[in-house]
């Protein structure tokens with residue numbers, strides 16, 4: 211795809227002077243997939259040199275420029291820490307409606323900032339209690355939980371000139387048990403609904419993260435595993451009619467049904483594991 215309105219592609223390492231019409235360029239899998247008439251200059255993040263994944267006792271830092279392929283290799287590597295979280299990461303990497311060619315270019319940061327309802331990196335990060343580390347053009351940083359960062363389909367709290375530097379996943383979130391359920395209209399297709407249940411070992415506390423069917427991620431926390439009816443009621447209260455996505459990847463009625471169905475499946479799976 212030729213971006214005919216783009217006048218310049220600049221290396222973001224050299225100091226950024228943000229102007230109207232500027233955009234960050236990460237893997238380019240979305241930017242280069244269709245005309246982008248509003249964009250006149252790209253700031254390329256590829257050579258920022260950030261380590262893709264930094265694991266420590268406190269948690270895991272995933273650089274915005276970490277590719278889906280790099281995250282998948284970490285998630286499926288042998289003998290790593292946080293087995294439940296890594297299984298979830300692998301499931302979410304494989305939830306992309308794309309081939310391995312897209313995985314090798316698409317970045318975690320690009321996926322979160324694009325904030326499509328079917329963004330699997332958003333699903334994963336919300337379920338694990340992830341935080342966005344955002345960097346303004348003047349270098350100042352602020353942190354926002356991922357479920358607050360994404361405000362709607364394709365909408366985020368990014369300010370002009372601000373970039374996502376990394377996702378921070380705290381050790382407490384990474385230690386959770388995880389269950390993921392996902393449905394799409396066809397194998398390898400866009401997610402129509404993606405539900406993740408997590409539970410904190412020993413405490414009974416659990417949470418259900420609803421994505422893909424909803425315009426923005428919905429996280430439902432519980433002090434103990436809810437009953438089937440309790441979970442269904444919580445979903446009905448949290449997901450109003452305007453929250454359900456309406457597009458070619460599934461009808462709203464079907465998607466609403468899937469949310470309740472998949473959440474119940476995940477609840478039962480947590481119950482068995484407890």
Ligand SMILES: Cc1cc2nc3c(=O)[nH]c(=O)nc-3n(C[C@H](O)[C@H](O)[C@H](O)COP(=O)(O)OP(=O)(O)OC[C@H]3O[C@@H](n4cnc5c(N)ncnc54)[C@H](O)[C@@H]3O)c2cc1C
Nearest residue numbers: 234236237238239240241274307317319320321329373374
């Ligand atoms: C075949 C195919 C299948 C796809 N399937 C899916 C899917 O299932 N789910 C899904 O969500 N998406 C999907 N996409 C869309 C897209 O490829 C992914 O969302 C991908 O992760 C975007 O990452 P990227 O690095 O390529 O972003 P880019 O295309 O480089 O950028 C995407 C947007 O994010 C902004 N951005 C990028 N990095 C940052 C940063 N660090 N800080 C601030 N802003 C930033 C860019 O300015 C741009 O607006 C698909 C695309 C293709 C071509």
